[in-house]
Amino acid sequence: MSTLPQGVHLVLAPPKGTEKILSNEALEFLATVHRTFDSRRKELLENRRKVQADLDKGKTLKFLSETEAIRKSPAWACAPPGPGLEDRRVEITGPTDRKMVINALNSGAKTFMADFEDSNSPTWSNMVHGQLNLHDAIRHQIDFETNGKQYKLVEKPAVLLVRPRGWHLDEPRILVDGSPVSGSLFDFSIYFFNNAAELIKRGYGPYFYLPKMEHHLEARLWNDVFCLATSKLGLPQGCIRATVLIETLPAAFQMEEILYELKEHSAGLNCGRWDYIFSFIKKQRAQKSCVFPDRSDVTMTVPFMDAYVRLLIQTCHKRKVAAMGGMSAQIPIKNDTNANDRAMAKVRADKLREVKAGHDGTWVAHPALIKIAMDVFDEHMKGPNQYHIRREDVSVTDKQIADPKVPGKITDPGVRDNVSAALSYCAAWISGNGCVPINHLMEDAATAEIARVQLWQWCKYGSKTDSGKSITPSSLQPIFSEESAKVSSLPGIDANHVKIASEYMLNQVKATWPSDFLTSDLMVHLEGVGTVGGGGSSPSKANL
Incomplete structure (x- = not known):
């Protein structure tokens, strides 16, 4: 521990075989990012608490009057898609387990979102081995054998995106100047330091999914992190692309502002449907009118979900970036053909709804669903995306976004x-x-x-x-x-x-x-x- 950079302390040693991931140089880079931005992160988290306190007292969320000029201005657009992100019609997501990484990259999906967040338990082993697995996958050094079965990366795998943890989570196994680092900054910094230059050399770039944001100033913080990171490593400004998950109710009122803050790095927005439902309930927890029926009744066609989807597609295409659809939770059902057929029909209907609404791609969690989603998008989206579908017919109000009416029963x-x-x-x-x-x-x-x-x-x-x-x-x-x-x-x-x-x-x-x-x-x-x-x-x- 005495050889670590000044002020850096590891509560746990790197798991055996992962030492190169947490090199002194990588930890020094992380410490720089932490010292520059962690105080702002904490201020923004405190702002979340203030917003919640106001909501609990009956205040309602609205489009921001102070940023109206950004929403009305036709003069700005986001960056063009990064190499490999022009066509994202089917994205597969999952945690960073070594076997899962290979299977996802080999799955036939256009992209793979390697997840350090909601589909990952942040054990120390998962976090550091996950970083090692991505490091090795980028260099095509991830092949291995287990239980007599070989896992080998195909020549042209899916394009890699990484989802770091949200701003609210700490990484308490690493301290800088006595304080835990941000989980977001740890996941981003270690991945970026170890892999950004290699990804650019291979013709792609460091691509990210950003979760759980509640305010456009949180997007500005990410943008500033990106600028510092590329400058620190001497990489081209604008090499990063980031897709933001709109999965909190406050963010739904600031979609355009979030794109604006990230515009030179933006790759679009995603309908993070399950977290959005969670946030809808949590943020309006003081309102009895927001009591929902069974969660199976809270579908994408209920009023508040439909409004959010339509606004997201319109916003993204107005600024020439991808409007990504969400995750179908169904997985294949073995040994029951009829039940499996019903489940897959739900997936097909969900993807058909998304492509017809104007989405540029969708998510699946299981490789068996890729063909279903791909067939639907291939039939109805002939080009690489649908940026040309502007949805100028859409006009979504404050009240529509926060409309709690959901038909159904509590059973x-x-x-x-x-x-x-x-x-x-x-x-x-x-x-x-x-x-x-x-x-x-x-x-x-x-x-x-x-x-x-x-x-x-x-x-x-x-x-x-x-x-x-x-x-x-x-x-x-x-x-x-x-x-x-x-x-x-x-x-x-x-x-x-x-x-x-x-x-x-x-x-x-x-x-x-x-x-x-x-x-x-x-x-x-x-x-x-x-x-x-x-x-x-x-x-x-x-x-x-």
């Missing part, structure tokens, strides 16, 4: 499904797995968050199921006990982790307000977190 099975999903996901996440197939759906942190805040919301406002049963913390207790027993019996699940998840969720449904993010809450259970100086802002185990 007994819907309550149980939320309990099961939240327990299963949280237990798996603590165990190191952030992408979990549950009931033939691919669950990640976003879908687990919907389950969590819905259970809280139903308890908070005294909701009843369509059978007349009241939803209260005490009525949920036996359901949690029953579902905990089921989840604990599943292969690879640690019963102690299920117990932690159950206690956490039961505390959440009793709370005055739900926590901002379950990932922040549960970090304390990961190795190297909660040790001296390494806990960041995570709660103590006693609070869970």
Whole structure:
């Protein structure tokens, strides 16, 4: 540790074989980025808390009057697509496990979003090995063999994009001047330092997906990080491209401003549908009118989701960048042909809706869905994108974006499904797995968050199921006990982790307000977190 750059401390040593990823030069670069920008990051996070406090008092979100000139100006457009990003009709996403990286890059999708965020549990091993896997994949050095099966990268794999963690998450296993670094800045800095020049040499560039932003000034912070990083390494300004996930309610009112802040680096916006639903509930948590029915009823065709999609496509094409569609959660169902056919029909209908609305591409989480999505987009999108579809017919108001009307019912099975999903996901996440197939759906942190805040919301406002049963913390207790027993019996699940998840969720449904993010809450259970100086802002185990 004495050889580390001044002020840098590793709470945990690099996992064996990954030392080159956390070289002194890489850590020095990270420290520079941290020292330059972390205070601004914390100020922006404090602004989020102020906005939430205002919303809790009844204030409503609106388009910003102070940035109206940006929205009305026809004089600006975003950068052209980076090499390899002209056609993004099908993107596959997933965590950075070595086998998954190879399979995703070989899948036939146009691009692969390697995810350090919602489909990843941020164990120290996952974060650092994930960086190593991407380093090796970029250099075509990722081939390996396991259980007698060889994994080898094809000659022309999918174009790589990387999603760092959101601004709200710390990386408590690395301290700079005694403080945990930002998870966002760690993921970005280590990846950029190790790979940006190599990616440019190979004819591409460092490409990113940026999650969870709530204000255009958070996009400005990313833009400034990009400018410093390229300058520091002597790389061409503008070599970075970043697609922003519009997955929070406040960001939906600032889409154009977010593009403007990133314009020389922008690659468009994405409809992060599951996190958006979660944010819609969480931000309007003080409004009883925003109590939703079963999450299966909150589809892309309900008014607030439809308004958000139409505005996103119009905004992106006005500024000549990609408007990316969202993730279908279905995965193939083995040993039940009829059920699988129904699931795949839902995927096909979802992708058809997206391409006809004007999207330039879509997401899948499983390689088996690529052909379905590709066939739909090939049939209906003849060029590389649909930037020419301007959607000038669209006029979306403040009230339409925040319209809480969702037809449907709260059902007994819907309550149980939320309990099961939240327990299963949280237990798996603590165990190191952030992408979990549950009931033939691919669950990640976003879908687990919907389950969590819905259970809280139903308890908070005294909701009843369509059978007349009241939803209260005490009525949920036996359901949690029953579902905990089921989840604990599943292969690879640690019963102690299920117990932690159950206690956490039961505390959440009793709370005055739900926590901002379950990932922040549960970090304390990961190795190297909660040790001296390494806990960041995570709660103590006693609070869970």
